[in-house]
Amino acid sequence: MINPRVLAEDPELVKTHLRRRHADESVISTVDEIVELQTTRKTHVLERDDLRATRNSSSKQIGALFKAGKGAEAGEMKAAVTAGNDRIKVLEAELDVIEARMHDLAMHLPNLLHDTVPAGKTEDDNPVERTWGDIPTFDFTPQAHVEVGAKLGILDLERSTKLTGARFAILRGMGARMERALINFFLDLHTGEHGHTEVMVPYMVHAHVAEGTGQLPKFADDMFKLAGKVNGEDAYLIPTAEIPVTNIHREEILDIDKLPIKFACFTPCFRSEAGSAGRDVRGIIRQHQFHKVEMVWLTTPERAEADHHQMVDHAETALKRLGIPYRVVRHCGGEVSFAAHKCFDLEAWLPSQDNYREISSVSWFTDFQSRRMKMRFRPAPVEGKKQKPRLVHTLNGSGLAVGRTMVAILENYQQADGSVIIPEALRPYMGGIERLVPPAE
RNA sequence: GGAGUCGUGACCGAGUGGCCGAAGGUGCCGGAUUGCUAAUCCGGUGUAGUGCAAGCUACCGAGGGUUCGAAUCCCUCCGACUCCGCCA
Numbered sequence: 201m202i203n204p205r206v207l208a209e210d211p212e213l214v215k216t217h218l219r220r221r222h223a224d225e226s227v228i229s230t231v232d233e234i235v236e237l238q239t240t241r242k243t244h245v246l247e248r249d250d251l252r253a254t255r256n257s258s259s260k261q262i263g264a265l266f267k268a269g270k271g272a273e274a275g276e277m278k279a280a281v282t283a284g285n286d287r288i289k290v291l292e293a294e295l296d297v298i299e300a301r302m303h304d305l306a307m308h309l310p311n312l313l314h315d316t317v318p319a320g321k322t323e324d325d326n327p328v329e330r331t332w333g334d335i336p337t338f339d340f341t342p343q344a345h346v347e348v349g350a351k352l353g354i355l356d357l358e359r360s361t362k363l364t365g366a367r368f369a370i371l372r373g374m375g376a377r378m379e380r381a382l383i384n385f386f387l388d389l390h391t392g393e394h395g396h397t398e399v400m401v402p403y404m405v406h407a408h409v410a411e412g413t414g415q416l417p418k419f420a421d422d423m424f425k426l427a428g429k430v431n432g433e434d435a436y437l438i439p440t441a442e443i444p445v446t447n448i449h450r451e452e453i454l455d456i457d458k459l460p461i462k463f464a465c466f467t468p469c470f471r472s473e474a475g476s477a478g479r480d481v482r483g484i485i486r487q488h489q490f491h492k493v494e495m496v497w498l499t500t501p502e503r504a505e506a507d508h509h510q511m512v513d514h515a516e517t518a519l520k521r522l523g524i525p526y527r528v529v530r531h532c533g534g535e536v537s538f539a540a541h542k543c544f545d546l547e548a549w550l551p552s553q554d555n556y557r558e559i560s561s562v563s564w565f566t567d568f569q570s571r572r573m574k575m576r577f578r579p580a581p582v583e584g585k586k587q588k589p590r591l592v593h594t595l596n597g598s599g600l601a602v603g604r605t606m607v608a609i610l611e612n613y614q615q616a617d618g619s620v621i622i623p624e625a626l627r628p629y630m631g632g633i634e635r636l637v638p639p640a641e
Numbered sequence: 642g643g644a645g646u647c648g649u650g651a652c653c654g655a656g657u658g659g660c661c662g663a664a665g666g667u668g669c670c671g672g673a674u675u676g677c678u679a680a681u682c683c684g685g686u687g688u689a690g691u692g693c694a695a696g697c698u699a700c701c702g703a704g705g706g707u708u709c710g711a712a713u714c715c716c717u718c719c720g721a722c723u724c725c726g727c728c729a
Contacts, residue, residue: 246691249698256698259710263659266709278709285709432719453651453688576688578651581670586686 201306201571204238211235217312220533222321230305237302241295248291251284307417311568313533314542320532326545327532332516333525335549336612344552345610346483349375351618351638352610355484366481367473367488369603374636378609378622379491381629382602383466386493386518390599394514396464396495401444403467407434409447412573414539414565415439421474424488437470441494442596449498450573453589456580460499460507464599467492484603485557491602497595500577501567504593508564512544515560515599521625524608525549527556541566546600548608559604562597569594 265274349355354375390396410416424437480486531543540563547556576589618638
């Protein structure tokens with residue numbers, strides 16, 4: 201959620217940011233509605249609090265009058281307080297409506313953008329920051345991962361349709377092994393060398409938890425909602441570990457000495473892919489279920505920008521170790537996701553597409569998520585004085601998407617005979633084998 | 642699923658319907674004392690809204706209700722724990 205103070209004090213600034221995101225005018229106009237509601241709310245609150253103050257002091261007097269045996273006077277005051285209570289009830293009923301509307305509108309407003317977010321509307325407008333690695337050259341026509349995987353007998357996209365239809369896959373033999381190897385490789389890298397704490401978390405979350413990170417209320421269609429309630433509340437399958445992991449410390453005041461808290465987490469991810477019908481239908485690039493190792497950091501506003509760059513670097517390290525050529529792009533205004541302030545994507549080279557495809561997205565959310573989650577930290581004392589809690593900054597980034605990494609390996613390391621060389625860094629995780637070879641016909 | 646106990650501040654833990662935003666303790670911060678450490682003593686120490694400020698208002702798992710007045714009484718829900726049953 202955007203800081204309500206900014207909304208109240210500089211609504212035009214907020215609108216400017218919304219325009220940079222190419223938001224609809226209908227969204228932009230809600231800024232004015234929120235500001236109006238804030239004003240109305242304030243007069244209501246002032247009146248209500250005033251009445252409550254009167255009630256509190258009257259109640260004390262009534263008690264004293266009773267003790268003094270002045271029942272008649274007490275009775276008169278009681279009537280006055282009751283009248284005041286009626287007015288309070290009216291005001292509170294109106295406040296409920298005002299606040300619900302205000303909250304609903306505010307929850308649908310995306311985060312403000314960082315100054316360095318470039319103009320642009322689509323991914324074609326994302327400027328390239330840097331590229332790494334040599335694009336492989338082939339003396340044969342490189343195959344798509346679907347063909348490479350099928351020939352190796354490790355990827356079965358036909359039988360999986362018998363189970364759950366399109367956008368699911370069955371990995372078999374060394375395919376399943378490579379999936380597991382990549383997960384372990386990523387986790388070992390991020391825990392052993394990059395200082396993350398590994399966590400395992402629930403794969404279904406309550407609705408209010410998904411509100412904390414910003415997937416709800418706006419993007420319910422992108423998630424799989426469970427038909428039954430879970431412990432009394434609507435729940436969703438997680439589309440990313442970001443949701444459960446970022447929410448771990450919600451509603452807490454964290455010790456600044458513990459920041460940044462750096463989590464690495466492996467989870468399956470479930471996405472409905474509503475609205476992407478027809479896109480990437482072939483292969484395992486876009487699945488309803490996929491695996492991902494995610495990095496989630498809770499940090500201070502002062503550190504956040506530098507931490508963001510470091511997280512990008514950690515994700516790049518994973519790709520470098522695997523020898524996958526990639527580039528880093530900066531999201532333009534139209535591409536920065538709802539909750540994000542600034543975002544870099546890592547895109548891996550895919551020979552079959554003759555292009556780079558997203559394999560990691562690393563975002564900085566400022567206090568947008570932590571305001572929703574009420575997640576704060578206590579700054580160090582200044583001149584012996586305890587400081588007020590402040591909202592933490594949250595970051596997250598894929599490190600990496602496992603299925604897409606496998607796609608990149610199969611395509612970039614494929615050989616003319618249909619075999620695939622296994623990147624050296626991955627070999628210890630695959631029983632030391634150096635190459636996947638198609639079975640004899 | 643059955644039976645029962647319980648949810649209070651960063652943490653532990655008191656709390657008879659008004660004098661409770663809440664005793665006491667721990668932790669933390671400052672000060673005093675002390676060769677160092679340890680110990681002791683004094684003071685301070687929740688969050689949020691509003692206001693120049695004094696102050697006022699709200700929050701004792703969540704939401705309703707009773708009452709002039711609720712941490713305290715009633716209802717519903719959520720959560721934790723113990724025992725029994727079932728079970729990967």
